[in-house]
Amino acid sequence: MPENTALFAAGLLLPVSAPAIRDGAILIRDGRIAAVATLAELGKENTDADLRYFPHYTIVPGAVNAHAHLGFRRGDAPEGGPFSKWLARLIERLPEKEAWTEEAARNSAQEAIEAGTTFMAESSPYGECLPQLAESGLAGTVYAEFFPHEIGTPEEAVEFIVNRVRELRKGLPERVDAHISVHSPYTVDPESSRLAARRTREMGWRLAIHLSESPEEVEFVREGTGGLADIFGRNEWGGVGISPVRYAESIELLAPGTIAAHLATGVSEEDIEILARTGVAAAHCPRSNEYLNCGVSPVPRMMERGMRVGMGTDGLWSSPSMNLFEETLFAVKLHGMSGATGLRLATLEGARSLGIEAETGSLEAGKWADLAVIEALPGEGGPEREVLEAAAAGGVAATVVGGNPIYNRVETQDTGG
Ligand SMILES: [Zn+2]
Numbered sequence: 001m002p003e004n005t006a007l008f009a010a011g012l013l014l015p016v017s018a019p020a021i022r023d024g025a026i027l028i029r030d031g032r033i034a035a036v037a038t039l040a041e042l043g044k045e046n047t048d049a050d051l052r053y054f055p056h057y058t059i060v061p062g063a064v065n066a067h068a069h070l071g072f073r074r075g076d077a078p079e080g081g082p083f084s085k086w087l088a089r090l091i092e093r094l095p096e097k098e099a100w101t102e103e104a105a106r107n108s109a110q111e112a113i114e115a116g117t118t119f120m121a122e123s124s125p126y127g128e129c130l131p132q133l134a135e136s137g138l139a140g141t142v143y144a145e146f147f148p149h150e151i152g153t154p155e156e157a158v159e160f161i162v163n164r165v166r167e168l169r170k171g172l173p174e175r176v177d178a179h180i181s182v183h184s185p186y187t188v189d190p191e192s193s194r195l196a197a198r199r200t201r202e203m204g205w206r207l208a209i210h211l212s213e214s215p216e217e218v219e220f221v222r223e224g225t226g227g228l229a230d231i232f233g234r235n236e237w238g239g240v241g242i243s244p245v246r247y248a249e250s251i252e253l254l255a256p257g258t259i260a261a262h263l264a265t266g267v268s269e270e271d272i273e274i275l276a277r278t279g280v281a282a283a284h285c286p287r288s289n290e291y292l293n294c295g296v297s298p299v300p301r302m303m304e305r306g307m308r309v310g311m312g313t314d315g316l317w318s319s320p321s322m323n324l325f326e327e328t329l330f331a332v333k334l335h336g337m338s339g340a341t342g343l344r345l346a347t348l349e350g351a352r353s354l355g356i357e358a359e360t361g362s363l364e365a366g367k368w369a370d371l372a373v374i375e376a377l378p379g380e381g382g383p384e385r386e387v388l389e390a391a392a393a394g395g396v397a398a399t400v401v402g403g404n405p406i407y408n409r410v411e412t413q414d415t416g417g
Contacts, residue, residue, distance in 0.1 A: 005029050005049040006403060008369070009039040010059040011377045012387075016348045017362035020383060024059065028369040031402035036363050054373050054410065057397055058387050060343060061362050062118025062370040063324035064350030067208070067261040067283030067312025070105040070122050070129040071097070077317040080291040083214035084227025090317060091231065105132035108315070108322050113138060113407050115323035116372030116396040119351070119360055121259065121283070121312070123181045123208050126161075127168045134176045137406035139360065139370065143181035143208035144168060146196075147188070154191035162199055175368070175402065181208040182253060185244050186220050186228045190237050190251045197252045206257045206355065212244040212271070213262035214294045221247050245271035254278035259353055261312055264289040264297040272298065272305055281308040281353035284345070286331045288314035300335050310353030311345050324350075325391035332388065339385025346388075373398040373410070 006028045013024025015036055025039040027046060035042060039053065078089035105124075109132055112120060120140035122133055127144030144165050148157035161180055168178040180200055182193045200207045212218065219226035224239020240247055243266060248254050256279035263275070263282050275282070284299050299309055313319050313327050321327075324346055332342040351361025360370045375397050376383075376390035399407040 005034075005046060007039070007042055007046060007049040007051045008059060008371065008373075008400065009043075009051065010054040010057045010373060012058040012383060013363065014058060014060045014343065014384065014387065015363035016061050016344055017364050023055075026059070026363055026369060026371070028403040031369060031404065033363060033365050033367050033369050035365055054397070056377050057410075058374045058376050058378070058383070059363070059371050060116075060374060060387060060391075061347040062360070062372050062399060062401065063116050063346050064119040064310060064354065064361055065112060065117050065313055065322075065324045066121050066259060066281075066310030066350045066353050067285055067314060068108075068112070068120055068122050068322065069124060069315030069317075070108040070120075070132060071101040071124050072108070072315040072317040073100055073104040074107065074111075074316050080318075081293060082216070082227060083292040083294055084216040084231060086292055086318070087228075088231055101128060102132060104316070105129040106136070109133060109136035109138060112313075112322040112324070113399050114396060115321070115325060115394075116374070116391055116399050117322070117324055118370035118372070118399060118401045119354075119356070121208065121354055123183075126164055127178050130168050130172075130176075130178060134172055137401055137404070139175035139368070139401055141176070141206070141354070142168065142178050143206075144178060145181040145183040147183065148192040154189065154195050157192050158195040158199055161196065165205075179206045179208065184210040184213070184217070185247055186217060186232055186238070193253055194251045197255070197258075201255060201257065206259070207253070207255075208259050208261065209248065209253055211248055211253075211260040211263055212267050213264055213289075214292060215265050217244055218266040243268060243271055245274050249274050249278060254280040256280070257355065259283050259310070261285060261314075262289065262294065262297065263302070264294040267298055269301075272302055272307070275302065276305040276307050281310065281355075283310050283312040283353060284331060285312045285314040285319070285327070286334055287320060287327055288318040291318050296334065299331070300337070308349065308353040309345060310350035323392060325388055325396075326393075329388050329392040332385070339382060339388050342388050343384040369400060369403040371400045372396055373400075
């Protein structure tokens with residue numbers, strides 16, 4: 001952790017939680033933001049600070065990826081199309097995947113860093129990608145998925161994963177932690193789900209789930225039939241005649257500490273009402289949804305109802321990149337949102353969706369100095385769209401986590417001139 005005082009400055013600063021600042025600067029002490037103002041002001045008061053000035057660039061908060069998987073390799077994703085077909089192919093390849101998961105996780109994390117990501121919410125079986133996340137320099141959480149049929153009774157399965165997460169938490173960097181994921185309504189039985197959700201709440205832990213992702217999931221929960229029943233067998237808990245969201249509520253998965261990924265297929269107005277009432281947050285992964293024929297998540301409606309929504313890339317087997325800004329630009333076009341809304345979703349709303357907005361997600365005093373330097377310097381009026389476009393297209397010049405540059409490909413000027 002750098003202990004010296006540093007100043008990061010740029011031609012334009014977009015704090016997200018406050019208006020844009022031309023020639024703006026951030027004063028950083030011990031990894032946290034001490035002040036945000038113009039370079040003229042902060043430079044005068046802090047002449048001994050180590051200054052990194054990017055006069056032709058824009059500084060934004062680092063991207064918060066609210067739902068991702070690191071352990072998939074670039075370049076050989078199973079064919080897209082129907083979700084259950086893709087999933088069957090993925091499961092078939094799990095034995096060969098073991099050999100290269102670590103390398104894939106390292107590469108995925110590096111790709112995210114070079115695209116301006118500073119916080120990553122990762123989900124992997126039993127938290128297998130935690131070592132690679134921890135060594136990457138990113139801040140983040142690994143949500144450890146568990147599969148009760150591989151373990152034993154619901155009680156044994158939940159005991160196992162709670163102990164596993166306790167083990168995973170030992171010796172981690174300050175800003176990396178581990179929590180539990182109840183993978184999905186079709187892989188985890190209701191009793192294990194309910195028990196895991198209760199335990200996490202008792203301990204103040206957070207929970208990640210995949211929910212209402214595909215047409216096949218909707219069919220499985222409602223009818224107990226279809227492509228997922230073909231893969232996993234006719235589990236006795238499928239076919240309950242209600243939507244996945246209502247089912248998730250009935251087994252106590254929905255709460256403010258839960259992040260639900262996708263919510264893409266079959267999310268009705270009544271479902272949104274349940275989601276809003278229970279305070280659950282959503283992770284929106286529109287490119288994955290498109291690749292797997294999962295429809296379009298009603299995100300604008302969720303936001304109107306006051307739900308917290310973050311953005312997620314998912315993993316490289318269902319998504320073309322780990323670039324969260326690129327994912328967000330896709331969502332901006334898909335839903336006809338403003339660039340300002342997009343930048344907010346990629347940063348501060350992502351942090352809110354994960355319950356970490358006091359720590360990161362915007363450039364304000366007291367938070368960690370998590371930021372990205374983008375190769376763009378838009379003029380007046382709505383600069384966010386142009387900045388998002390640049391970041392989406394590989395224009396991230398530097399990524400800083402807790403005041404520490406973990407990626408930097410430009411020479412900076414050390415004078416205010
Ligand atoms: Zn996922």
